[in-house]
Amino acid sequence: MNLNAPFQIGNFIAGIFQPPVSGKYIDNVNPATGEVYSQTPDSGESDVAEAVIAAKAAFPLWSATPAESRFKILNRIAELIDENLDALALAETNDNGKPLWLSKMVDIPRASSNFRFFATGIMHFSTESHSMEGRAVNYTLRQPIGVVCCISPWNLPLYLFTWKIAPALAAGNCVVAKPSEVTPMTAYLLSIICSEAGLPSGVLNILHGTGPGCGSAIVAHPEIKAISFTGSTRAGKDIASTVAPMFKKVSLELGGKNPNIIFADCDWEKMMRTTLQSSFSNQGQICLCGSRILVEESIYEKFKTEFIARTKKLTVGDPLDEKNRQGAVVSKLHFDKVLGCIELAKEEGGTILTGGNAIKLTGRCTNGLFIEPTIIEGLGPNCRTNMEEIFGPVVTIQPFKTEEEALQLANTSDYGLSATIWTQDVSRANRVAAKVHSGIIWVNCWLLRDLRTPFGGFKNSGVGREGGWDALRFFTEPKNVCIEL
Ligand code: NAD
DSSP states (O other): OOOOOOSBOOEEETTEEEOOTTOOEEEEEETTTTEEEEEEEOOOHHHHHHHHHHHHHHHHHHHHSOHHHHHHHHHHHHHHHHHTHHHHHHHHHHHHOOOHHHIIIIIHHHHHHHHHHHHHHHHHOOOOEEEOTTSEEEEEEEEEOSEEEEEOOSSSHHHHHHHHHHHHHHTTOEEEEEOOTTSOHHHHHHHHHHHHTTOOTTSEEEOOOOIIIIIHHHHHOTTEEEEEEESOHHHHHHHHHHHGGGTOEEEEEOOOOOEEEEOTTSOHHHHHHHHHHHHHGGGGOSTTOOOEEEEEHHHHHHHHHHHHHHHHTOOBOOTTSTTOSBOOOSOHHHHHHHHHHHHHHHHTTOEEEEOOSEEOOOGGGTTOOEEOOEEEESOOTTSHHHHSOOOSSEEEEEEESSHHHHHHHHHOSSEESEEEEEOSOHHHHHHHHHHSOOSEEEESOSSOOOTTSOBOOEETTEESOBSHHHHHHHTEEEEEEEEEO
């Protein structure tokens, strides 16, 4: 299979690559080099209309296809992703700036796991029955919805794209999907893989374009009955206001400002190692990163000294060089935003303990977008730096005296996606886990994911849950049938 990234990529509609109706394209930049290395369609309403027609036409056959046949096709997609690991990982890194080793180790393997997980899941999916003690029996049908939409962000491009598409297809829906315009390449390559795996034409349609130009047209299309969205809280609000009066099903996975709560009795070495990862993995561009580090006062100075020392050792550089731990941030827009947040932290009275600057590299990466891993202290919980999502290699540290104070700091946030708790005291771990206002809690670990568990956030971090049966339930309509005996 030829999985080379072409210069101009196409929309995948009815199984065919098509140029955007407008004929317009957006430059696709490699953030590690600054080079425009491809162009992505700038699609709009007309492209969306065509994709919906294709999806609607494919729905009767796909929704009636037995689960075992859907399993075979989706499982074949997973196999082909694995077989093309190197090409997909390189495309992901060139698009996103993340280290190639990370794309190979996490992003692409996780994309195939998503397909494999929901391919097998649909074979085990079952529905409920409610007996009325000899008078009647109720059973629930769970039917595919029809044409659904999946929109994903740039930080974990293929990983999050497939996390939505796989359950939607497994449940028998046809999909109109849009990856981020900032990182479109692996979604394009996935189109090729899906054709090769025998996914019938029109079952999955992949459109490329901006949020306002293409994403909002998909969301507003009256024939699209469910929206699964991962991205910023700002876009989530727009989408919610569009779909609420149209009564569409909606699942929103949004931003985070996650606390990492470190008690003095933690396993020190494991905590230090993991905190380094939860702070700066993927240049801090993971919605689950622990960007607010809360440290018990008695170990605060020790933590600070060692955390700074370890952070300084993180090598930032060419993502293709296996020895670098950190790559480029995703785009010039985001680079400027993150540096602006660091300036704001200084204006708010924060002290930059390490980092705080852009990095100028030489050679291939002279024009790349690199930022030093940055630690800030001296800011209270209510300042913008501690309230707003930065989504870059920037964390703050704050001391706390008591468990109550730790909880208060942790919960001083409009977000509620995830939290990490470090303690060897099992009772305390359970107490704190129950009281933190977040949808995902890790105790003495971070980013340990079981795909069966409910995934999603409280408060401004979203609405609904993904993962496991939650995802298959989202992508089906329950219908109760009552039979009087
Ligand atoms: P974004 O909201 O700008 O874009 C996300 C996607 O939505 C893109 O495909 C974009 O084109 C599209 N889009 C933007 N505006 C739209 C609109 N009005 N209607 C329809 N589509 C629209 O987010 P981003 O900058 O790509 O990603 C970073 C954000 O995603 C961060 O806030 C991060 O926390 C969040 N995120 C959340 C999770 C989670 O699981 N909760 C996971 C990863 C990223």
